Amino acid sequence: MIHLLLAFSLAALLPVFVSAHGYVGSVTIDGTSYPGNEPGGATNPSIIRQVSTIDPVKGATNPSLNCGMNATLAADVANANPGSQIQVHWVGGSTGDSDWPHNVGPIMHYMTQCNGPCSSYDSTNAEWFKISELGLEPDDTTWYQANIMAGQPANVAIPPTIAPGGFLLRSELISLQLAVSVGGAEFYPACIQLNIGGSGTGAATSSEECTFPGCYTDDEAGIYDPDIYNPPLTYTFPGPPVAAFVGGNASAGGSQPSGSGSGSGSSSTPTSGSSPTPTSSGSTMCYLTARSTNEESLAKRRNVKRGHKRRLVRRPN
Numbered sequence: 428m429i430h431l432l433l434a435f436s437l438a439a440l441l442p443v444f445v446s447a448h449g450y451v452g453s454v455t456i457d458g459t460s461y462p463g464n465e466p467g468g469a470t471n472p473s474i475i476r477q478v479s480t481i482d483p484v485k486g487a488t489n490p491s492l493n494c495g496m497n498a499t500l501a502a503d504v505a506n507a508n509p510g511s512q513i514q515v516h517w518v519g520g521s522t523g524d525s526d527w528p529h530n531v532g533p534i535m536h537y538m539t540q541c542n543g544p545c546s547s548y549d550s551t552n553a554e555w556f557k558i559s560e561l562g563l564e565p566d567d568t569t570w571y572q573a574n575i576m577a578g579q580p581a582n583v584a585i586p587p588t589i590a591p592g593g594f595l596l597r598s599e600l601i602s603l604q605l606a607v608s609v610g611g612a613e614f615y616p617a618c619i620q621l622n623i624g625g626s627g628t629g630a631a632t633s634s635e636e637c638t639f640p641g642c643y644t645d646d647e648a649g650i651y652d653p654d655i656y657n658p659p660l661t662y663t664f665p666g667p668p669v670a671a672f673v674g675g676n677a678s679a680g681g682s683q684p685s686g687s688g689s690g691s692g693s694s695s696t697p698t699s700g701s702s703p704t705p706t707s708s709g710s711t712m713c714y715l716t717a718r719s720t721n722e723e724s725l726a727k728r729r730n731v732k733r734g735h736k737r738r739l740v741r742r743p744n
């Protein structure tokens with residue numbers, strides 16, 4: 428009888444899990460909208476590299492951590508400029524007709540140079556630098572990702588001093604509702620093909636860059652979070668710091684939609700207006716503890732990253 432009940436319960440839950448993922452439905456650059464393609468669906472010209480499924484990338488060494496699940500080159504490249512305001516519209520479900528389903532975890536944006544047209548650039552070994560990171564709102568309880576779940580885009584500005592050329596913009600949501608176990612984190616990366624104009628000279632240094640996979644490890648703070656449901660919360664972002672040339676107020680100026688990103692230099696603040704309360708669906712709630720701020724775990728994390736970099740250097744290709 429109990430087994431029967433269990434079977435019924437699982438059957439009832441299953442459709443929820445199947446649809447509880449998503450992808451980038453469209454991107455808006457300085458007011459111009461660029462549609463994406465449905466995962467695994469028809470391929471129309473786009474600036475967003477198409478992924479094969481709405482399912483998350485699992486595991487920090489997964490090759491799909493680069494640009495999303497089995498991402499393929501996109502045909503188009505959008506023009507943008509230093510300081511351009513970009514909205515990345517994350518949507519839920521296989522056709523994007525529902526809101527993004529997760530509200531626990533960070534929003535980060537990276538860039539890498541394409542060394543030519545981004546429509547033909549294989550980013551497998553690309554060196555990425557971070558231009559923004561957003562975790563917890565000032566209440567140390569609500570994640571900015573809750574705004575995405577409430578239907579807001581992820582906002583990010585192109586660094587105002589960046590040197591011109593072809594660049595991939597990598598938008599990434601990490602959903603941590605299962606991150607109490609190693610390997611539980613869900614990675615959702617997406618790559619957007621840009622051609623940046625202007626006459627800037629800004630660039631990241633090599634120590635601010637890393638590869639995907641390579642930037643993360645499964646057991647580092649910010650990805651493996653056993654205390655995520657134990658407030659108060661302090662979040663340690665995975666990956667490198669925001670590149671110094673991005674500047675402290677790179678995207679915090681008047682053109683930013685609203686809200687004040689805390690913590691990170693460049694901040695892509697999801698438009699606020701609404702200030703979603705932390706939601707709990709079923710057994711998942713959104714808390715992360717302050718354990719990772721002590722010196723010991725920070726030092727451990729640095730060692731892990733150094734070891735990982737060495738491993739990457741030795742990789743034959």
Ligand SMILES: [Cu+2]
Nearest residue numbers: 447448449528
């Ligand atoms: Cu999901």
